[in-house]
Amino acid sequence: MRSDKARNREAVLAAAGRLFDRAGDPDEVSMDAVAAAAGVGKGTLFRGFGDRLGLIRAVYDERVAAELSAAExxxxxxxxxxxxxxxxxxxxxxxxxxxxxxxxxxxxxxxxxxxxxxxxxxxxxxxxxxxxxxxxxxxxxxxxxxxxxxxxxxxxxxxxxxxxxxxxxxxxxxxxxxxxxxxxx
Amino acid sequence: MRSDKARNREAVLAAAGRLFDRAGDPDEVSMDAVAAAAGVGKGTLFRGFGDRLGLIRAVYDERVAAELSAAExxxxxxxxxxxxxxxxxxxxxxxxxxxxxxxxxxxxxxxxxxxxxxxxxxxxxxxxxxxxxxxxxxxxxxxxxxxxxxxxxxxxxxxxxxxxxxxxxxxxxxxxxxxxxxxxx
DNA sequence: ACCGTAGCGGACTGACGGTCCGTTTTCCAA
DNA sequence: TTGGAAAACGGACCGTCAGTCCGCTACGGT
Structure with missing residues (x-):
C-alpha cells in the first residue's frame, strides 16, 4: 500500500465521518463535499471506496469496531x-x-x-x-x-x-x- | 374542475400504477417515464401532484380505498x-x-x-x-x-x-x- | 538518479426531480 | 355563436448528484 493512498484513505474517512455527524440528514452529504473536505479528488474517493455505499460502510464499520472493543x-x-x-x-x-x-x-x-x-x-x-x-x-x-x-x-x-x-x-x-x-x- | 384536468389526472394515476406494478424497484420509475406513459407533459404531472411523493401517495391512497370497501x-x-x-x-x-x-x-x-x-x-x-x-x-x-x-x-x-x-x-x-x-x- | 507504474484529481457524462413560460384549451357570458 | 379571460398544458430548461475517464504526478524499487 503506497503511503499517499493510506494517507488519503484516512483523510476521507475522517472527513466523511465529520460531515455525516454535522448533517441533519444523510442526503445533505454529497460525495463532492466529502472529497473537497478531505482535500482529495473525486476519482480518489471512488477508487478507494467503490461507491457511496462503500464509503458509508467503511465509516460505519470503523465506528462499530471502536464500540466493540468496549463490550464486556x-x-x-x-x-x-x-x-x-x-x-x-x-x-x-x-x-x-x-x-x-x-x-x-x-x-x-x-x-x-x-x-x-x-x-x-x-x-x-x-x-x-x-x-x-x-x-x-x-x-x-x-x-x-x-x-x-x-x-x-x-x-x-x-x-x-x-x-x-x-x-x-x-x-x-x-x-x-x-x-x-x-x-x- | 376542468374536464381536461380530470382526464389527465386519471391517465396519470393509471399510468403510474401500471409502471410501479411492472417495476422491480421504485427507482426504476422516473417522473419522465410516468408523464410519457400517461401521454402528458411533465408540467401537468407536477402541477397535478406537487412532487414525486404526492403522486405516489395519490396512487397508494386510491388502492387503499379500493381495498377498504371489502373489509368486514x-x-x-x-x-x-x-x-x-x-x-x-x-x-x-x-x-x-x-x-x-x-x-x-x-x-x-x-x-x-x-x-x-x-x-x-x-x-x-x-x-x-x-x-x-x-x-x-x-x-x-x-x-x-x-x-x-x-x-x-x-x-x-x-x-x-x-x-x-x-x-x-x-x-x-x-x-x-x-x-x-x-x-x- | 532513473523510470515503470500505482495513484491522483477534476473535467465530464448521463439521469433525474423540479421549474418556467409561451401556447393551447376550456367554458362562460354576451 | 362567438369572443376572450383564465385555467391548464407541455416540453425545453436548470441545478444537482453519483459515477467515469484519462492525462498528469509522485512514489518507491533498482
Whole structure:
C-alpha cells in the first residue's frame, strides 16, 4: 500500500465521518463535499471506496469496531442477552444517527443486504430458538431488529416522552416469555 | 374542475400504477417515464401532484380505498383485531410491493411522516392499551408495525420458507399475552 | 538518479426531480 | 355563436448528484 493512498484513505474517512455527524440528514452529504473536505479528488474517493455505499460502510464499520472493543461479555440468560443486544444497538444508532440512517438508506435497495445485519439476526435468532424451541425464531428476530431501525430511532427521538429502553424491555420480555392464552386468530 | 384536468389526472394515476406494478424497484420509475406513459407533459404531472411523493401517495391512497370497501368489521378481542390489522397490512404491502416501497422510501426522509401510518399506529396502540393497561403501548405499536415494513416484507418474500403469517400470530400473541417471568434486565 | 507504474484529481457524462413560460384549451357570458 | 379571460398544458430548461475517464504526478524499487 503506497503511503499517499493510506494517507488519503484516512483523510476521507475522517472527513466523511465529520460531515455525516454535522448533517441533519444523510442526503445533505454529497460525495463532492466529502472529497473537497478531505482535500482529495473525486476519482480518489471512488477508487478507494467503490461507491457511496462503500464509503458509508467503511465509516460505519470503523465506528462499530471502536464500540466493540468496549463490550464486556455477560453470562446471562438468552432473554437478557437479547435485550442487551437490542439496547446496545439502539444506543449505537442513536449516537450515530445520521450515519446509521445513511447506511440503511443506501443499502442497495434494502437495509437487509447488509453484513452486520445478518450477524445480528443470526445471533438473535439463536437466542430465541434456545429460549423458545419451536417458535418462529427467524421471523421474531427480524421483528425485534425492526424495532431498532434507524428511522424509527430517529422518529422516536423527535418526541422524547417515549422511554424506548423500557419499551424494548417489555417487548423482549413478551417475546421470550412462555405465552399463555394466545389468541385463536 | 376542468374536464381536461380530470382526464389527465386519471391517465396519470393509471399510468403510474401500471409502471410501479411492472417495476422491480421504485427507482426504476422516473417522473419522465410516468408523464410519457400517461401521454402528458411533465408540467401537468407536477402541477397535478406537487412532487414525486404526492403522486405516489395519490396512487397508494386510491388502492387503499379500493381495498377498504371489502373489509368486514369483526367484533373480536383486541389481540385478534390487532393480528387481523397486521395481517391485512402485510398482505396489502405484499400485493402492492413496489408501490408500498416507493411510499416508505419517499416519505420526506421518514416513513413515519405519513398520514396512514399515524392512523394505524393510533388504532394499534389503542388495542394494546386496552388489553394491557400500563404497558408501553405506543412503543409496542411502533414495533409491531415495524414488523410489516415494506422492505422487510420484500426481504422475507425473497426466501419464502418463512411463514410470515404464523410469525405475526406468534408475535402478536406474545405482546398481548400477560407475561410471566420477564427478565430482570 | 532513473523510470515503470500505482495513484491522483477534476473535467465530464448521463439521469433525474423540479421549474418556467409561451401556447393551447376550456367554458362562460354576451 | 362567438369572443376572450383564465385555467391548464407541455416540453425545453436548470441545478444537482453519483459515477467515469484519462492525462498528469509522485512514489518507491533498482
Amino acid at each position: 461479555p455477560s453470562a446471562a440468560g438468552p432473554a437478557d442477552q437479547a435485550l442487551d443486544l437490542l439496547v446496545r444497538t439502539w444506543r449505537f444508532k442513536r449516537r450515530h444517527r445520521v450515519l446509521s440512517l445513511a447506511l440503511e438508506r443506501a443499502g442497495y435497495g434494502s437495509p437487509y443486504r447488509n453484513e452486520s445485519y445478518a450477524g445480528l439476526h443470526a445471533t438473535l435468532a439463536g437466542l430465541i430458538a434456545r429460549a423458545r424451541p419451536g417458535s418462529p425464531a427467524g421471523f421474531l428476530a427480524h421483528s425485534l431488529l425492526a424495532a431498532v431501525r434507524s428511522d424509527l430511532v430517529e422518529h422516536l427521538s423527535d418526541q422524547p416522552p417515549i422511554d424506548v429502553e423500557a419499551g424494548l424491555r417489555d417487548l423482549v420480555g413478551s417475546v421470550f416469555a412462555e405465552a399463555r392464552g394466545r389468541p385463536a386468530a | 368489521p369483526s367484533a373480536a378481542g383486541p389481540a385478534d383485531q390487532a393480528l387481523d390489522l397486521l395481517v391485512r397490512t402485510w398482505r396489502f404491502k405484499r400485493r402492492h410491493r413496489v408501490l408500498s416501497l416507493a411510499l416508505e422510501r419517499a416519505g420526506y426522509g421518514s416513513p413515519y411522516r405519513n398520514e396512514s401510518y399515524a392512523g394505524l399506529h393510533a388504532t394499534l396502540a389503542g388495542l394494546i392499551a386496552r388489553a394491557r393497561p400500563g404497558s408501553p403501548a405506543g412503543f409496542l405499536a411502533h414495533s409491531l408495525l415495524a414488523a410489516v415494513r415494506s422492505d422487510l416484507v420484500e426481504h422475507l418474500s425473497d426466501q419464502p420458507p418463512i411463514d410470515v403469517e404464523a410469525g405475526l400470530r406468534d408475535l402478536v400473541g406474545s405482546v398481548f399475552a400477560e407475561a410471566r417471568g420477564r427478565p430482570a434486565a
